[in-house]
Amino acid sequence: MRKAIIFGSVLGAMLTAGPVSAADGKAVYDQYCMACHAKGVNGAQKFGDSDAWDDSIAKGLETLYEHVINGFQGEVGVMPAKGGFGNLSDEEVKAAVDYMLENAQ
Numbered sequence: 001m002r003k004a005i006i007f008g009s010v011l012g013a014m015l016t017a018g019p020v021s022a023a024d025g026k027a028v029y030d031q032y033c034m035a036c037h038a039k040g041v042n043g044a045q046k047f048g049d050s051d052a053w054d055d056s057i058a059k060g061l062e063t064l065y066e067h068v069i070n071g072f073q074g075e076v077g078v079m080p081a082k083g084g085f086g087n088l089s090d091e092e093v094k095a096a097v098d099y100m101l102e103n104a105q
Contacts, residue, residue, distance in 0.1 A: 023092040025099030032085050033096050043077015045100075053104045069093050 029037070036044040045052040056064050069090050071081035082088045
């Protein structure tokens with residue numbers, strides 16, 4: 001139940017705020033993020049697995065964005081800054097994060 005409340009709050013805030021940018025989160029995910037997040041490489045939260053996203057969601061959306069954009073060393077794995085793709089804009093990264101969160105239900 002707690003997970004549903006936290007996730008619902010984060011997702012609700014995202015949806016009421018409208019799109020972060022015109023970036024296509026699915027396209028960014030498919031091209032850059034899928035390689036790790038589809039299978040959980042290096043401790044990456046698996047796409048579509050809400051349990052895997054609990055800790056990140058609990059820290060709040062802005063912290064999650066910050067960790068993905070700037071990189072993060074967690075207890076389970078490593079998130080390189082922008083997934084190792086420095087050519088991605090912050091808006092593209094945020095759109096990909098939003099897409100992954102929308103599908104972590």
